[in-house]
Amino acid sequence: MPLGGLSVWAKYEIGDTRRYVATMGPLATGPEVRGAVADTLTHGIMTKVEAGRLDGELRQFVREAARSFTSTPAFRTAWDTANRAAHDAVLRALRGERDDAVTLDLAPVTQQLRDRLAEDRVPLAHRIPVTHTEITVLEGREVAALRKGFRMLEFASFWLPVAALALAVGGILLAVRRRRAIIATALGAALGAALLALATAVVRALTLADLPPHVSRAAAAAVYDALTSTLRTATWTILALGLTVAATAWLTGRVARHRARSAEPPPARAREERRARA
Template structure:
C-alpha cells in the first residue's frame, strides 16, 4: 500500500471517529442513563429540594385542588379564603419528608410505565401511557384535613391519572427507542475502533494521534454547545402555564452527566494533544540519533589506522629476509 493511500485512509477513519464521538456519547447517555429507572430516580431526587420545582408543584397541585373544590363553593369565598390556605398547605407539604418520598415514588412509577410501554412489543394496539398520582393527592388531602381546610375531606383521590404519552406517539417512540438501545453500544465502540485503526494505519502516527485528540476535544465542545442550545429551545417552546425555572432545573438535572462527559472529552483531547506535542518537541531538541556503523567495516578501519601510525626513530627495524643471489648469464 502506498504512503498516499495510507494517509488518505487514516484521515477518513480519524474523521469518522471524531464525528461519532458526540453522537456516541449522546446515545450512550440516553440508553444507559435515562433508560435506567434507578439512575433516573437518583437523578431526579435532588429536585425535591429545589425551590423552583417545589413552587411549580405547589402551584399546579393547589390549582387542581381548588378547581375540584370550586364546584361546590362560592367563587368569592374560594378566591378570598380557601385558595390561599390550599396553596400554603401544599407549599408547606413540599418541604416535608413525605413529599420527598412521594416525589421519588411518583418518578419511579412514571418511569416504569413509560419503559414498559416502549419495550412491550407484544401490544399490537398502542395505548396512552398514564400514571396514577393518587398516593400523592391522598397525602395532600390528609394534610389539608389536619389544617381544617373546608371540604378537604371531599377531594376525590381514587383515580388521579396523568397522561405521560399520547397513544399515537407510542409506536413511533418505540421504534426510536430500539434504535437508541443499539446505537448506545455500537456508536462508542465504532468511534474507538476507527480511531485506533486510523492511528495504526497513518504514516506519521504522532500527527494522527494529535489530530484524533483535537477532533475528540472539538466533538466534546460541540456536544456541550448542543446541550446549551437545546436548553434554550426547550424552554422557549414551553406553554405559558409551565414554570420555566422549574423546567430548566429538570433539564439541568437530566443532562448533568452528559455535560460532564462533554467537558471530559474536551479535557482528555487537549491533554493528549499537548502531551504529544511536548514529546515531539523533546525529540527534536535532543537531535537526530547517531547512525550505527556496520560491524564488518570496523576491522578494516582499525587496520587502516594501524598502518597509518608513524614509526618512532629509535624503534628496531625488523630483519629482512635474505634475497637469492642473481647469476648473470
C-alpha cells in the first residue's frame, strides 16, 4: 500500500505538467522563492556587468529591482512558464534514454528585469546583457538514477493500488472471523500510511541536508512541501481512516458480544428449563 500511494502520487501529481504548474504557481508569491530568484538573477546579471566603482551601488539597485519584479504579475507569468518548460524537460529526460543534465534558461526573466531597470533609470541598466543564464534542475547522473525508479512508479500507479484493494477485500471475504480481518486490514493500512509519512519526512531532511551551498534551503523546503502536500494529505487521511475503521469494528464487536451474553439465561434458569424439557 505505501508503494501504491507513492506511485499514484508520482504518476498523477509529479508526472502531470498541468498539476505540477498549478502546484508550483502559488510559490511565486512566497518570500522564500522570491528571495532565491532575486538572488539568482542578481548574481547572474552582476557576473556579466563590469561596473567598476559603481559595482556595490549597481548590485544594490539590481537586487532591489529583482525583488520588486518578483511581486509583479509579469514575474508570476514568467514563473509559470519557466516551471512548465522545466517540467517538460525533466519528463522528457526521465522518459527518454539520454543522461544529459536538465537546465532552465533564465534569459526571458532577465530581459524583463532589464527593461524594468531601464524604466527606473538605473545606471548602466542598458549594459546588462540578456544571455542564457541557466539553472541546473537535474544533473546527468541524477537523471540516470531517477529514470528507473520513475518508470517503475508510473507502471505501478495502476496495478499496485488495484492489487492492494483486491488483497484486502479478498482476505476479508475469505476470513473465518471477518471482524478480526477488518481490524487487521485497517490497522495494516494505517501502518502503511504511517510508514509513508515517515519516509516523506526522512527524504525531506536528507534532501535539504544535501543541497549545494548556493541553493536556498528555505526555497527548497517550500518547493518540497508544495510538491508533497497531496501525498502527505493522503497518508494522514488513510492513517486516520484506518484507525477509525479498526476502532469501530473493535467496539461493535464488543457491543455484539455483550448483547449476546446479556441475552443468555442465568445458569440456574437454564438447568430448570432443561429439566422441564426432559
